[in-house]
Every structure is written in C-alpha cells, then in structure tokens.
Amino acid sequence: MLRLMSAWFEHLSRFDPGALRLVRGIHLMLTVVVAAYLASLLAQSQSSISAFSMSVLAAASGAHCLLFTPIATRRQEAHDILRLGCLMTGLFGIGALVGSIAADQAPEVLKITWIMIIAFGFSLDGLGPFGARAGRMIAIGWLFVIMSSQPHSPGIWLPLMAILGVAVGLLVRIGLWRPDPVTTYGRIETRLRNLTADDIEACQGSLSGNTTPPLSPARMTELRKELRLCSDLMTGDGTVKGMSPETAAMTQLALEVVHDAMSGLSVEARRSLDGSKGFAEATRHLVRNIRGEKTADTVGIDLAWAHPDREGSRKDAFHTLRIAQAYKRLLVAVRTRDPLAVKPDTAAGGAGLPWWQRLSWWLALQAGAAAALAYAIGTMFELSHAYWITLTVIVILCSNLGPTAQKTFQRTAGTAIGVLVAMSLSPLLAKLPEMRTGLVLIAIPVILVFIERSYTVAAGIISFVVVVGLQALEGVSILELWSRIYDTVIGACLGLGAAWVLFPKRSGAGLQELSGKFLRTCAEYLQVASTDGEENRSSYLDLRRDAANLKATVKTYRIEQAPWSSVSSSANGLDVLVIVLADYVVLYRQVHASVLAEASADEAAAEIAKLIVRLDARIQEEFRSVLAGEEARKTDGLSDEWMAALPVSAFDNPDLLADWVAMLYYARKIIRCIERLRQDAIWSEAFRGVSVKA
Numbered sequence: 001m002l003r004l005m006s007a008w009f010e011h012l013s014r015f016d017p018g019a020l021r022l023v024r025g026i027h028l029m030l031t032v033v034v035a036a037y038l039a040s041l042l043a044q045s046q047s048s049i050s051a052f053s054m055s056v057l058a059a060a061s062g063a064h065c066l067l068f069t070p071i072a073t074r075r076q077e078a079h080d081i082l083r084l085g086c087l088m089t090g091l092f093g094i095g096a097l098v099g100s101i102a103a104d105q106a107p108e109v110l111k112i113t114w115i116m117i118i119a120f121g122f123s124l125d126g127l128g129p130f131g132a133r134a135g136r137m138i139a140i141g142w143l144f145v146i147m148s149s150q151p152h153s154p155g156i157w158l159p160l161m162a163i164l165g166v167a168v169g170l171l172v173r174i175g176l177w178r179p180d181p182v183t184t185y186g187r188i189e190t191r192l193r194n195l196t197a198d199d200i201e202a203c204q205g206s207l208s209g210n211t212t213p214p215l216s217p218a219r220m221t222e223l224r225k226e227l228r229l230c231s232d233l234m235t236g237d238g239t240v241k242g243m244s245p246e247t248a249a250m251t252q253l254a255l256e257v258v259h260d261a262m263s264g265l266s267v268e269a270r271r272s273l274d275g276s277k278g279f280a281e282a283t284r285h286l287v288r289n290i291r292g293e294k295t296a297d298t299v300g301i302d303l304a305w306a307h308p309d310r311e312g313s314r315k316d317a318f319h320t321l322r323i324a325q326a327y328k329r330l331l332v333a334v335r336t337r338d339p340l341a342v343k344p345d346t347a348a349g350g351a352g353l354p355w356w357q358r359l360s361w362w363l364a365l366q367a368g369a370a371a372a373l374a375y376a377i378g379t380m381f382e383l384s385h386a387y388w389i390t391l392t393v394i395v396i397l398c399s400n401l402g403p404t405a406q407k408t409f410q411r412t413a414g415t416a417i418g419v420l421v422a423m424s425l426s427p428l429l430a431k432l433p434e435m436r437t438g439l440v441l442i443a444i445p446v447i448l449v450f451i452e453r454s455y456t457v458a459a460g461i462i463s464f465v466v467v468v469g470l471q472a473l474e475g476v477s478i479l480e481l482w483s484r485i486y487d488t489v490i491g492a493c494l495g496l497g498a499a500w501v502l503f504p505k506r507s508g509a510g511l512q513e514l515s516g517k518f519l520r521t522c523a524e525y526l527q528v529a530s531t532d533g534e535e536n537r538s539s540y541l542d543l544r545r546d547a548a549n550l551k552a553t554v555k556t557y558r559i560e561q562a563p564w565s566s567v568s569s570s571a572n573g574l575d576v577l578v579i580v581l582a583d584y585v586v587l588y589r590q591v592h593a594s595v596l597a598e599a600s601a602d603e604a605a606a607e608i609a610k611l612i613v614r615l616d617a618r619i620q621e622e623f624r625s626v627l628a629g630e631e632a633r634k635t636d637g638l639s640d641e642w643m644a645a646l647p648v649s650a651f652d653n654p655d656l657l658a659d660w661v662a663m664l665y666y667a668r669k670i671i672r673c674i675e676r677l678r679q680d681a682i683w684s685e686a687f688r689g690v691s692v693k694a
C-alpha cells in the first residue's frame with residue numbers, strides 16, 4: 001500500500017511539482033466550504049433570500065477569484081485576488097441593480113443582459129493576460145446573478161456575498177501554509193543534477209562494453225517542465241538564482257552528445273578511453289561539480305586525454321573531441337547560476353495603443369453571437385438547464401481557432417466521460433451521502449492539478465462534481481443528467497461555429513510571419529559580435545521569445561489542420577524542431593566566441609579565422625535561401641575535412657580542437673534543422689506558393 005501511494009505521489013509530482021497546484025486546490029476547496037458556511041449563518045438573520053442562494057453566491061465569488069489567480073508569490077496573488085474581487089463585487093452590484101429595476105421580469109432581463117456581459121468580458125482579451133482572466137470570470141460570474149435572482153433579486157445581498165467570498169478566499173490563500181516555490185525549485189534542480197551525474201557515471205562505466213547505457217530523456221524532460229513551472233513563479237527582483245530551464249535544456253543536449261559520441265567510438269578507442277587516467281579524473285571532476293559537492297574546485301577540465309593522434313582513426317578522434325567539448329559545456333552549464341525572474345509579458349502586440357483600441361472586438365462578436373444563439377435555443381426548446389449551453393460557449397471559445405477546436409474536443413469528451421461515471425456510481429453514492437460529499441470535496445483540488453496539464457481530465461472531473469452535486473442538492477433524476485452531455489455538445493458546436501465563421505483568426509498567416517521573424521532573428525543572432533553581457537542577454541531573450549511564439553503558433557495551426565491531434569496528442573514535430581534550432585544557434589554562437597578567443601593566441605590564427613568565415617558564410621547562405629524559398633544548397637564538405645583543414649599548430653591545443661569540432665557539429669545541426677524545416681508537411685502547407693521575405 002505504501003509503495004502504491006509513493007508511486008502515486010511520484011506520478012503526481014510530474015503534473016504538480018512540490019504540490020503547488022494541489023495546495024492551491026485545497027485552498028479553493030476550503031474557500032468554498034468556509035464561505036458557504038458563513039453565508040448560511042448570515043442567512044438566519046433575514047428571510048428575503050434562501051440560505052442556499054447566499055451560500056452559492058459567497059462560495060462562487062471566492063472560488064472564482066482564486067481560480068482565475070495564477071500561482072505566484074503571496075504579494076502578487078493578494079494583488080490579483082483583490083483586483084478580481086473588486087470586479088466580482090461590482091458585477092454583483094450591477095446585477096442587484098438590474099434585478100431590482102426589472103422586478104418580476106428580472107430572470108429574463110438578466111439572461112438577455114448575460115449576452116452583453118459575455119461579449120464585454122471576451123473583449124478584454126486584448127488587454128493582456130489579466131484582462132483575459134478577468135473577462136472570463138465576469139462572463140461566468142453573471143450566471144450566479146441569474147441563478148440567485150429566481151424568482152426575485154436578492155438586492156444588496158449580492159454584492160455583500162461577493163465581499164464575503166473574496167475576503168474568505170484572500171484569507172485562506174494568503175494566510176494558510178503553502179509550498180515555497182524557491183524551495184521546490186531547489187529540490188527539482190537537485191534531482192535533475194543527480195540524474196545527470198548518474199548518467200555521466202553510467203557512460204564512463206559502459207566503456208568496458210560495446211554499448212552505452214540508455215539516456216533518460218523522458219524523465220529529464222519532465223524535470224525540465226517542472227523547472228519551467230517553478231521558474232515562472234519566481235519574483236522579478238533577480239535575487240533568486242539557480243539552473244534555469246534554458247540551461248537545463250543545454251545540459252540535456254550535451255548529455256545526448258556524450259551518448260552519441262560514445263556510441264560512435266570503435267572498440268579500441270573505447271578501451272583506450274576506459275584506461276585513460278586523465279579521462280577518469282575529468283569525469284570525477286565533472287560529476288562533483290554537477291552534484292554541487294562542496295569539495296568541487298573551480299578549475300576547468302584538463303583535455304589532454306582528448307589529444308588526437310594524426311595517424312589514428314579520424315572518426316575516433318572526432319568523437320573523442322566531441323565528448324571533450326560536451327564535458328566543457330556541462331561544466332559551464334552546471335556552474336551557471338542564472339537569475340530566476342518572472343518573464344515579461346510579450347503577448348500584447350498593441351502595447352502602445354489606447355486601451356479601447358486594444359479590445360478584442362472580433363472575439364466579443366463571436367462570443368455575443370454564440371451566447372445569443374444559445375439563449376434562443378434554450379428558450380425555443382424550453383431546456384431546463386439551458387445555461388449549460390451558454391457556459392460551454394464561455395469555456396471553449398478562445399482567441400484563436402486552433403485552441404477553440406482543441407477545447408471543443410476536450411470539453412465534449414471530458415463531459416461525456418464524467419457524466420457516465422457519475423451516472424454509473426449514482427445508485428451507490430445515493431446510499432452513502434457522506435462518501436458522496438467527500439468525493440466532491442476531494443475532487444476540487446484534483447481539478448486544479450489537471451486543469452492546465454490535461455483539460456480533458458479536468459473537464460471530466462468537473463462534470464462528475466456537477467452531476468453528483470445536482471443529485472445531492474436538487475434531487476435531479478438520473479435521466480435528466482443526460483442533458484448535461486447534449487447541452488455541452490450544443491454549446492461546443494455553437495462556440496466552434498462562431499469561431500469558424502465570424503472573423504476566424506487562423507494561424508496560417510501568423511505562422512508565415514512568425515517563421516520569417518524567427519529565422520531572421522536566428523541569422524542576426526549569429527552575426528552579433530558584441531561581447532557586452534547585457535546586449536548578448538537581450539538578443540538571446542529575443543531569440544527565445546521568437547522561438548516560443550512560433551512554437552505556440554505551430555501548435556494551434558496543427559490543431560486547425562488536424563483537429564483530432566488535440567485528442568490523440570499526435571505531434572508533427574515542427575514545434576520541437578523550432579526549439580532545437582534555437583538551442584543549436586545559441587550553442588554555435590557560444591563556441592564560435594571560444595574558438596576565436598583560443599585561436600587569437602595561436603600562430604595559425606589567420607588560417608583558422610578563414611575557416612570560421614567560410615563556415616559562417618555557409619550557415620548564413622542557408623538561412624538566406626530558406627527565407628527566399630529556394631532549394632537546399634549542397635554542403636561544402638568542411639565537416640568531413642576537419643583535420644585536413646586545420647593548420648598543424650592547432651593540434652597542440654586540445655581545447656581549440658574540441659571547440660572547433662563542436663563548432664562543426666553545431667553548424668551541421670543548424671543546416672540539418674533548416675533542411676528538415678523545408679521537408680516539414682506543416683511548413684510546406686502553410687508556405688505553399690509563398691516565400692518568406694528576408
């Protein structure tokens with residue numbers, strides 16, 4: 001039993017490092033319970049509104065403020081909760097005013113007003129991430145105004161319950177214990193370092209055999225994802241430092257080079273390397289630094305063991321020098337302590353425009369039209385839970401067609417599974433009301449764990465909770481629960497249809513523009529010769545930003561072209577190719593600077609400089625040709641002539657040789673990435689008949 005629980009927590013950590021999301025979900029659950037209980041106590045002092053309605057209002061306001069506040073520092077979260085709380089209170093206040101004026105017509109007037117509220121909420125998408133979250137909260141929040149105003153409006157109790165719920169949510173989230181993102185980051189970094197060190201030691205131990213041990217890329221990738229999550233939660237003052245996710249990616253690339261190079265060595269070369277005391281000492285030195293042991297010194301790695309024999313195998317010499325250069329890179333990477341700061345928001349394309357020009361009017365039109373159709377269908381067919389249709393529209397409609405299609409499939413599949421599970425367990429849970437209540441409470445934190453990682457799972461759990469809750473609170477029969485499925489299907493079709501027909505925002509044109517921008521940024525990044533640290537960091541951030549933007553657009557474009565990929569998780573690979581190309585561009589520039597610095601002290605510096613110019617020109621020509629839509633050029637064979645191309649004096653400097661081999665290797669990788677880009681089906685489809693202007 002303990003082993004199963006340990007395995008479950010280990011699996012959970014891959015979705016929720018350090019229980020950051022799980023604790024947030026527990027806080028959400030506590031907010032719902034405490035706010036509902038306090039509201040029920042207040043209900044005893046009046047008779048104009050039921051205790052149930054007051055409890056729902058208080059719980060909903062507090063829960064939604066927490067739900068739409070991302071994990072951050074206490075100060076950042078408190079600021080977000082208060083801002084969202086003011087919006088929710090104002091929304092409930094407007095609802096109370098409209099309901100009081102409408103009097104007996106309040107239910108219908110509030111439903112019609114909901115269409116305008118939804119359109120307004122979706123228009124806020126253009127104001128940035130907070131605007132998008134606030135808009136969705138406003139659109140959903142009005143539903144509770146409608147539900148509490150049947151048969152008449154609760155009046156002043158609406159904003160009062162909002163204030164109560166927000167106050168409870170703020171006290172619970174900010175006042176109670178929560179995992180420290182910095183400590184969590186340290187634990188994940190330690191696990192990643194130990195995994196890297198274990199892999200290096202396994203590689204060294206495998207030299208006595210003919211095969212290298214398998215790399216653990218899946219586990220390392222999971223740890224890097226956890227690093228990314230925690231890195232995004234750091235404060236922006238730069239005081240916290242550690243191994244950044246980018247550095248972790250470079251570390252994994254270096255490990256892959258070690259594996260690839262060792263697998264390419266001959267049996268004689270492997271035995272020679274296994275018996276080399278210099279290599280053994282270099283490995284021990286590297287492992288101590290990777291693990292962060294206090295006994296590790298700060299000197300570099302002696303590469304005398306990698307000195308090639310001009311009479312020996314050129315292939316073995318090449319792979320040995322690749323191992324040496326990978327060791328150098330690993331040592332630099334594990335010693336790097338980057339500031340872990342919250343990344344600046346780069347999504348606002350019209351940051352300099354007035355706020356009214358940045359509103360997403362086209363998205364507001366899509367949302368308003370879909371919501372109006374949902375209301376019309378619900379009224380025409382007299383559906384008992386017509387608000388499910390409108391609520392589905394709010395949930396699945398996104399700013400791009402691709403994510404909308406993805407959420408349509410995820411929401412529909414998750415809802416169907418959740419309802420079927422709830423219906424199958426209904427006879428058992430009806431006999432065990434305590435278990436039913438416990439399952440609902442436990443499910444709330446689990447929703448928060450999966451809502452960003454696997455929305456299909458989250459949607460299934462949400463539907464399960466809603467169905468079980470309706471049975472417990474309103475006594476809804478099992479037969480009526482089928483409506484949850486077809487209402488969801490209707491709402492999903494309306495939302496997807498609006499996104500498809502009304503000013504659809506497709507990713508094809510964006511893919512063309514972002515691809516050209518990314519490739520130009522790569523080419524320009526390789527041309528920058530500045531040694532200024534701040535300028536280098538700025539150009540590096542530009543490169544990573546363009547790569548991330550292109551990767552996100554590729555994902556949405558793939559979903560638009562093949563909607564089933566959002567369910568099957570099938571990947572084309574272009575999004576991965578973009579990040580890999582960016583990484584190799586960065587590595588090439590780094591080793592380019594090292595070769596120039598080492599060659600400056602060599603008597604044959606002029607000859608080496610000519611080779612570097614030749615290699616740089618080859619890469620730039622490749623970027624120019626792909627931007628112009630031309631076919632791939634034939635390689636010049638420089639990487640195959642690496643020993644013959646170098647002057648004899650260079651062989652006295654193993655550091656220069658290792659960096660030169662790495663430079664050739666990265667150049668080859670960059671060119672191959674560009675060739676794969678030309679061959680990619682998504683790229684070809686998006687750029688059919690179109691060339692990306694240089």
